[in-house]
Amino acid sequence: MSGEPLLAVRDLAVVIGGRHILHGVDLDVAPSGVTALLGRNGAGKTTTVRAVLGLVPRTGSVRLAGEETVRLPTHLLVRRGIGYAPEDRGVFAGLTVAENLRLAERPGAGEPAYDLVHELFPELKARARQPAGTLSGGQQQMVAIGRTLLNGNRLIIADEPTKGLAPRVVTEVARVLERAARAVPVLLVEQNLALVRRLAGHCAVLADGRTVHRGPAADLLADPDATRRLLGVGRRTAVTEEHPMAPPGPDPSSAAQAGKAGA
Numbered sequence: 001m002s003g004e005p006l007l008a009v010r011d012l013a014v015v016i017g018g019r020h021i022l023h024g025v026d027l028d029v030a031p032s033g034v035t036a037l038l039g040r041n042g043a044g045k046t047t048t049v050r051a052v053l054g055l056v057p058r059t060g061s062v063r064l065a066g067e068e069t070v071r072l073p074t075h076l077l078v079r080r081g082i083g084y085a086p087e088d089r090g091v092f093a094g095l096t097v098a099e100n101l102r103l104a105e106r107p108g109a110g111e112p113a114y115d116l117v118h119e120l121f122p123e124l125k126a127r128a129r130q131p132a133g134t135l136s137g138g139q140q141q142m143v144a145i146g147r148t149l150l151n152g153n154r155l156i157i158a159d160e161p162t163k164g165l166a167p168r169v170v171t172e173v174a175r176v177l178e179r180a181a182r183a184v185p186v187l188l189v190e191q192n193l194a195l196v197r198r199l200a201g202h203c204a205v206l207a208d209g210r211t212v213h214r215g216p217a218a219d220l221l222a223d224p225d226a227t228r229r230l231l232g233v234g235r236r237t238a239v240t241e242e243h244p245m246a247p248p249g250p251d252p253s254s255a256a257q258a259g260k261a262g263a
Ligand SMILES: Nc1ncnc2c1ncn2[C@@H]1O[C@H](COP(=O)(O)OP(=O)(O)OP(=O)(O)O)[C@@H](O)[C@H]1O
Pocket: 016, 017, 019, 021, 039, 040, 041, 042, 043, 044, 045, 046, 047, 048
């Protein structure tokens, strides 16, 4: 990674209800472009994001642009410049596009950057009066990401923005993220490895609540043994455009043994 990381997470730990959900997460977010946070279902990706945002009790170190933030409450973290596009997008279906964006304006954060949002996503200007519930999945992601760009944030965190979307819409969301990352560095939680290959410079992989790999995303995705070991993705399905989605659920190597998936 060239330059100091924008976000440096060290030894992050989260205990909820007596259960150790995270115990030793290390993560560097690059100062530009997209950094991917990967891992199988239940590895701890969303909890890591929630811990960075102060939404769950945590210990360890979370430095944003060199400043320790691990003891800050969420509202102060947000003011330090972290924008969050949650897994469910958080778009209000009954409100228009313009109203959804207006809700994200943050008093004291300066003039909202509508010029930037409309430059990156002209569709949001054209559809300003349209109820957000009538937008496509990709357009709703534009709203979710657009909101994070309004307030001059230093970092955007996008949690599984392609989850449940059809392949055509995934491509649309990839363009949305590509455009956003030109303006602001992005931490992308993602299971779609084709998307990660297209967008991410660096990555971290979690397993059972700890970091098990960090490095350039291209190196990991070029190594079928590593993707299978760390992510449970079979050789043929790993990163090809024809198979953009990582197979959900259990390690497909067991399915491969049953002759169901190519390994
Ligand atoms: N509030 C909570 N209370 C108890 N257990 C939790 C809580 N939140 C998460 N967990 C558990 O912690 C583990 C990690 O969950 P998390 O949602 O962070 O994983 P993930 O990698 O984001 O998974 P997915 O890809 O399925 O979204 C899971 O076993 C989950 O059931």
